[in-house]
Amino acid sequence: MTKSLVRVAGLKKYYQMGGTVVRALDGIDLEIKPGTFTVVMGPSGSGKSTLLYLLGGLDRGTSGEIWVDGQSLNDMDENSLALFRRRSMGFVFQSFNLIPSMTALQNVAFPMQFAGVTSARREMQARNLLAQVGLEDRAEHRPTELSGGQQQRVAIARALVNDPDLILADEPTGNLDTASGAAIMQLLSDLHLAGKTVLVVSHDPRMTRFATDKIFLLDGRVVSEEEYQSASLGTMDL
Amino acid sequence: MKFFDLLRLIFGNLNRRKGRVALTAIGVVIGTAAVVILVSLAIGLQMNANEQLYGIGDLTQIQVSPTYGEGPVVVGPGGGGGGGGGAPPQQKLLTNLALEEIRAIPGVEWVVPREFLMAGGMVKYQRLEGWANIIGVDVDDLALLGLEATQGSTALGRGVVVMGPMIANNFYDPRQRPGQEPPPPPDLYDQQIQMIVSKWDAQGNETRKNISLRVSGVLKEARGESDWTIYMPLDQVKALNEWAMNRRINYNKDGYSMAVVKVANVDQVLDVADQITQLGYQAYTPQSFVQGINNFYVILQVIFGGVGAIALLVAAIGIANTMAMSILERTREIGLMKAVGATNRDVLAIFLGEASGIGFLGGLGGVLIGWLAGQAINVIAIVYLAGQANQQGGPPPSVAVYTPLWLPVFALVFSTLIGMISGLYPALRAATMIPVMALKYE
Numbered sequence: 236m237t238k239s240l241v242r243v244a245g246l247k248k249y250y251q252m253g254g255t256v257v258r259a260l261d262g263i264d265l266e267i268k269p270g271t272f273t274v275v276m277g278p279s280g281s282g283k284s285t286l287l288y289l290l291g292g293l294d295r296g297t298s299g300e301i302w303v304d305g306q307s308l309n310d311m312d313e314n315s316l317a318l319f320r321r322r323s324m325g326f327v328f329q330s331f332n333l334i335p336s337m338t339a340l341q342n343v344a345f346p347m348q349f350a351g352v353t354s355a356r357r358e359m360q361a362r363n364l365l366a367q368v369g370l371e372d373r374a375e376h377r378p379t380e381l382s383g384g385q386q387q388r389v390a391i392a393r394a395l396v397n398d399p400d401l402i403l404a405d406e407p408t409g410n411l412d413t414a415s416g417a418a419i420m421q422l423l424s425d426l427h428l429a430g431k432t433v434l435v436v437s438h439d440p441r442m443t444r445f446a447t448d449k450i451f452l453l454d455g456r457v458v459s460e461e462e463y464q465s466a467s468l469g470t471m472d473l
Numbered sequence: 474m475k476f477f478d479l480l481r482l483i484f485g486n487l488n489r490r491k492g493r494v495a496l497t498a499i500g501v502v503i504g505t506a507a508v509v510i511l512v513s514l515a516i517g518l519q520m521n522a523n524e525q526l527y528g529i530g531d532l533t534q535i536q537v538s539p540t541y542g543e544g545p546v547v548v549g550p551g552g553g554g555g556g557g558g559g560a561p562p563q564q565k566l567l568t569n570l571a572l573e574e575i576r577a578i579p580g581v582e583w584v585v586p587r588e589f590l591m592a593g594g595m596v597k598y599q600r601l602e603g604w605a606n607i608i609g610v611d612v613d614d615l616a617l618l619g620l621e622a623t624q625g626s627t628a629l630g631r632g633v634v635v636m637g638p639m640i641a642n643n644f645y646d647p648r649q650r651p652g653q654e655p656p657p658p659p660d661l662y663d664q665q666i667q668m669i670v671s672k673w674d675a676q677g678n679e680t681r682k683n684i685s686l687r688v689s690g691v692l693k694e695a696r697g698e699s700d701w702t703i704y705m706p707l708d709q710v711k712a713l714n715e716w717a718m719n720r721r722i723n724y725n726k727d728g729y730s731m732a733v734v735k736v737a738n739v740d741q742v743l744d745v746a747d748q749i750t751q752l753g754y755q756a757y758t759p760q761s762f763v764q765g766i767n768n769f770y771v772i773l774q775v776i777f778g779g780v781g782a783i784a785l786l787v788a789a790i791g792i793a794n795t796m797a798m799s800i801l802e803r804t805r806e807i808g809l810m811k812a813v814g815a816t817n818r819d820v821l822a823i824f825l826g827e828a829s830g831i832g833f834l835g836g837l838g839g840v841l842i843g844w845l846a847g848q849a850i851n852v853i854a855i856v857y858l859a860g861q862a863n864q865q866g867g868p869p870p871s872v873a874v875y876t877p878l879w880l881p882v883f884a885l886v887f888s889t890l891i892g893m894i895s896g897l898y899p900a901l902r903a904a905t906m907i908p909v910m911a912l913k914y915e
C-alpha cells in the first residue's frame with residue numbers, strides 16, 4: 236500500500252458569525268494518495284473551498300490535523316507555511332487571479348521571483364509551461380486580451396512553476412463556458428496522467444469523469460456517494 | 474527574493490499606477506523643494522553675513538593680553554582656600570615662557586608678541602602732521618600676520634615702516650587757515666616721514682626725539698586695526714619705550730603687553746581661546762562674536778527646514794492614504810502572492826518599497842526643482858543686492874542662495890524615509906493578511 240500524500244484527521248473549521256457558529260468543516264477525515272485525481276463534490280456552502288484552502292496551508296483549522304508528506308501543518312509557523320506553499324503547492328482559482336498589469340509570461344514567472352530563481356531561468360521555464368498549456372503564442376498578452384479559458388490555462392501554467400507535490404483547483408471551470416470548461420478539465424486530466432497529484436473542487440458532476448477518487452461533502456462532513464445523491468436531489472438544481 | 478527583482482517589481486507596480494503615484498508624489502515634491510530652497514536661502518544669508526564679517530579681522534587670530542592681578546594670592550590662616558568672595562585673579566604676565574606655554578596648545582600655528590609705542594604717536598610729513606597707532610611686532614614680514622601690501626612690501630627692517638592705508642587720511646596742515654581747503658591725503662609710499670617721540674622728567678620738562686623713517690610699504694585695506702597702524706620691528710619700539718621710561722625692559726620678567734595667536738583652523742579658535750583663558754590670560758577673538766551670529770543662522774536654517782518639513786508631513790499623509798487605498802484594491806493580489814509562496818517579509822518589503830519609491834521619486838523632483846529655483850533666485854537677487862551694495866557701500870554679495878552638496882542628499886534620504894514611514898502601517902497590514910481572507914476579498 237502506497238504512503239498517502241495528504242492525511243486529514245478530525246479537521247474542523249468554525250466561523251463565529253455574530254451570535255452563531257458556522258461549521259464550515261465539521262470533522263473531516265480523509266487521505267489522498269500520490270498520483271491520484273481527487274474530485275471534491277458538494278453543493279454550494281458545503282465547505283469545499285474551506286477544505287481546499289486548509290489543505291494548501293492558506294488558513295488554519297479550528298481543530299484537527301493535516302499532514303502533507305508526513306509533515307503536520309499545525310507545527311508550521313507562518314513563514315514555514317509560506318515556504319511550504321512555495322515548494323509543494325500549486326493553486327488554481329475559479330476567478331484565475333492573474334495580475335492584470337502583467338503579461339501571460341510574467342504571470343507564470345511571477346512565483347519564481349519569491350524562490351530567487353534567476354530571470355533567465357524564469358523566462359525559459361515560463362515559456363515551456365505556456366507551451367505545455369498551448370499558449371506559446373500568447374506569451375506577451377495581458378489577461379484582458381485573453382479569453383476566460385486561456386486565462387485559466389495561464390493560471391494552471393503558473394500553478395506548475397514550482398513542480399508542486401499537489402495541484403489544488405477550486406472550481407476551475409466555474410467561470411467558463413461549457414467548451415472551455417471541458418478543455419480545462421482535459422488539461423488537468425493530462426497533468427494527472429503525466430504523474431501529478433490533483434485535487435479539484437467542483438459541483439459539476441462532469442468533472443468526476445476523470446476522477447480516480449471522489450469525496451462528497453455535505454454541511455462540512457464527508458458522506459457516502461449514496462447519501463450525497465439522495466440529498467442532492469433537493470439542492471442541486473437551484 | 475533577490476534585491477534587484479524586488480526593485481524591478483516595486484517600480485513596475487508604481488509604473489502601472491502612474492497617475493496616482495504622480496499626484497501623491499507632488500506633495501513630496503513641494504515639501505522637498507521647500508526644504509531645499511529655504512535651507513539654501515538660510516545658508517546663503519549666513520555666507521553673506523560671514524563675508525561682511527571677515528572685515529572685522531582674521532577669524533583665525535586670537536589677541537592675548539596679560540592679567541594684571543593683585544599679586545600672588547595670600548593664603549589666609551587655617552590654610553586651604555580661605556574662600557568667601559571673589560578671590561583676586563592671579564597675575565599672569567606674557568613673558569617669553571608664557572608664549573611657549575601658549576605655543577604648546579594643540580592647533581596653535583604661531584604666537585607673535587607685539588608692543589605699542591608708549592612715547593607718543595605723532596608723525597610728520599613735510600609740513601603735514603598726523604597721528605598713528607605705532608606697533609612693534611616680532612616678525613620679519615607682516616605677511617605672516619595675514620597682511621597684504623598694495624604698495625611696496627610687507628617686510629619690516631631698520632629705518633623703515635609699513636603703514637595702514639588710512640594713515641594718509643589722518644594728515645592735516647597745522648597752519649591751515651579757516652576757510653582754506655584741507656590738503657589732499659599725501660601718497661606716503663617710499664617717502665621719508667618723521668616720528669616724534671617725547672618724554673617728561675620729574676620736573677615736567679619735555680625731551681623730544683625726531684626719528685626719520687622711510688615708508689617701505691602700504692597695506693591693503695582690511696577694515697580693522699591694521700588700517701590705522703604703523704608697523705615697526707619690535708626691538709626698535711622696545712628701545713624707544715626704554716628711552717621714554719628711562720629703564721630697561723626685560724620681557725622675561727615684565728612680559729609683553731600683547732601677543733597675537735594664530736590658529737590653524739577656524740573651528741579650533743574658540744577652543745584654543747578657552748584654553749588660553751584657562752591658563753589665566755585674557756583672550757579676545759572676533760570668532761566668539763561670529764559664533765553668535767552663526768548660531769542665529771543655524772536657528773534660521775532649522776526654522777526654515779521645519780517649514781519645509783511640515784509640507785513633507787502633509788505629503789506623508791498623502792502617501793499613507795494612497796498606500797492604504799492601493800492595498801485595499803490589491804487585496805486579492807496580496808492573497809495570490811501569499812498563495813504562490815511570498816512570505817510576510819516579501820509582502821512587507823514590496824509595499825514598504827512602493828511607499829519609499831513614491832517618497833524617493835517626489836524627493837528627486839523636489840531636489841531638482843528646489844535647486845533650479847535656488848539658481849534662479851541667485852541670478853535675480855545678486856543683481857538686486859549688488860545695486861543695494863552700490864548705494865550703501867560695502868562689497869556686493871557673491872551668493873544669495875547656496876545649496877551645499879549635503880542638502881540634496883539629505884533631502885532625498887529624508888523624503889525616502891518619510892515615504893517608508895508613511896507606508897509602514899499599510900504595508901504591515903498587507904503583510905499580515907490571512908491569505909484566504911485576501912483571496913476571497915471582493
Ligand SMILES: Nc1ncnc2c1ncn2[C@@H]1O[C@H](COP(=O)(O)OP(=O)(O)O)[C@@H](O)[C@H]1O
Nearest residue numbers: 250252257259278279280281282283284285286
Ligand atoms: N470567512 C468566513 N466567515 C464566515 N463564514 C464563512 C467564511 N468563509 C466561509 N464561510 C462559511 O463556511 C461555509 C463553507 O464555505 P465554503 O467552503 O466557501 O463553501 P463552498 O466552497 O463549498 O461553497 C459557508 O456556509 C460559508 O458561508
Ligand SMILES: [Mg+2]
Nearest residue numbers: 283284285406
Ligand atoms: Mg467555494
